[in-house]
Amino acid sequence: MKLLLIGSGGREHALAWKLSQSSQVARIFVAPGNGGTATTEKCENVAISDSDLAGLLAFAQEQAIDLTVVGPEVPLAAGVVDRFQAAGQRIFGPVQAAARLEGSKAFSKAFMQRHAIPTAQAQVFSDFESAADFVWTLDAVPVIKASGLAAGKGVILPDSRDEAVDVLRGVMVERRFGEAGATVLIEERLVGPEMSVLAFSDGRSICVMPPAQDHKRLGDGDTGPNTGGMGAFAPSPLAAPAFLAEVERTILRPAIDGMAAEGAPYVGVLYAGLMLTDDGVKVIEFNCRFGDPETQVVLPLLASDLVELMEACIDGRLDEVTPVWRAGAATTVVMASGGYPGEYAKGKEICGLAEAEAAGCSVFHAGTSLADGRLLTNGGRVLSVTGRGDDLAGATQQAYAGLAHISFDGAVWRTDIARARA
Numbered sequence: 001m002k003l004l005l006i007g008s009g010g011r012e013h014a015l016a017w018k019l020s021q022s023s024q025v026a027r028i029f030v031a032p033g034n035g036g037t038a039t040t041e042k043c044e045n046v047a048i049s050d051s052d053l054a055g056l057l058a059f060a061q062e063q064a065i066d067l068t069v070v071g072p073e074v075p076l077a078a079g080v081v082d083r084f085q086a087a088g089q090r091i092f093g094p095v096q097a098a099a100r101l102e103g104s105k106a107f108s109k110a111f112m113q114r115h116a117i118p119t120a121q122a123q124v125f126s127d128f129e130s131a132a133d134f135v136w137t138l139d140a141v142p143v144i145k146a147s148g149l150a151a152g153k154g155v156i157l158p159d160s161r162d163e164a165v166d167v168l169r170g171v172m173v174e175r176r177f178g179e180a181g182a183t184v185l186i187e188e189r190l191v192g193p194e195m196s197v198l199a200f201s202d203g204r205s206i207c208v209m210p211p212a213q214d215h216k217r218l219g220d221g222d223t224g225p226n227t228g229g230m231g232a233f234a235p236s237p238l239a240a241p242a243f244l245a246e247v248e249r250t251i252l253r254p255a256i257d258g259m260a261a262e263g264a265p266y267v268g269v270l271y272a273g274l275m276l277t278d279d280g281v282k283v284i285e286f287n288c289r290f291g292d293p294e295t296q297v298v299l300p301l302l303a304s305d306l307v308e309l310m311e312a313c314i315d316g317r318l319d320e321v322t323p324v325w326r327a328g329a330a331t332t333v334v335m336a337s338g339g340y341p342g343e344y345a346k347g348k349e350i351c352g353l354a355e356a357e358a359a360g361c362s363v364f365h366a367g368t369s370l371a372d373g374r375l376l377t378n379g380g381r382v383l384s385v386t387g388r389g390d391d392l393a394g395a396t397q398q399a400y401a402g403l404a405h406i407s408f409d410g411a412v413w414r415t416d417i418a419r420a421r422a
Ligand code: AMP
Pocket: 120, 143, 152, 153, 154, 155, 157, 187, 188, 189, 190, 191, 194, 216, 273, 284, 285
């Protein structure tokens, strides 16, 4: 089979790595890919942006691609799946109407309310004055969320009502996230540990992956600014089988059934971002795709063929497939450029990857590029170093032992991934 994989982050390198292990796969084109996908077995980068839907479809047609896999949310929310399907191309991911579970937080919240899926209380506003007035009626300081896609930056946790109103002004009036902030959610602030539960679905059946936890703050001890994720581990020790059964019964099952009942069956990976509150488990957000960096720990635990699972989803026969998950655990530690998530330099040479791999790690590239055979930094999050072990402690130890071999100018990473517990 010839595959096209859309995206360029650590998640996509992990997908390319796992897909390339399938005996059914001969070649994988990655659009646009990164320095890691450029050198992965069977893989080749193609210079098409992940938001150039017409260019992606034309490429898939010219190359007679057998299956396209979509990594990021932006092309999904823009309708890449609908477009490929209309042209008779096989593609893995939700259609645009189903991707609204991530693409519109206002839709997602109303959907959860319609289907009694436990979630934080929220009100939706598209007028700044009414939104600001509402803030002063609340007992506690709320969370402010831009409804549309904002590259992971659209959720703000202010410390006071005054600050909440300033945030609303920035989002709704000054449009700091563009049109994504035309509508906002003012949401009840929840407290508790977070967990990411991802599941495959063919629109009817559900197949849950090992639950993961990620570390969003830049600094050790969960301090400093929010980032795209500084590390992750799976399976989460907080997820006993009974807990996962509850998540499936109260969250995933009603979500999949609800989307089908509303005429937009959800096919792809559904990502439930959960908070374990004193009042039970609640949904913070749905994402319409694999997580980053969760994918870098979940896929190394999958023993089965990922292509087979994706095809079963597309063909509506996920109930016939039982994926096999490896025992043990995986931990990934992100190495970032100094200054991230603010300004940072690019073009720093990266050394020591072969040594890290010799130590048993899988090194997934996030922001890297290849220039004249030299591997250079090319983003905020640069690498995601994954270790595996019989248990979480072993996996974490392997990840850090591998990371110790890698260096580039200004590299920063957390030293407490899978060790600090929220
Ligand atoms: P997101 O960008 O949607 O992944 O959200 C970023 C982070 O904001 C989440 O991982 C949570 O830590 C936090 N968050 C989102 N919604 C809430 C909420 N209602 N209460 C408390 N924290 C929240």
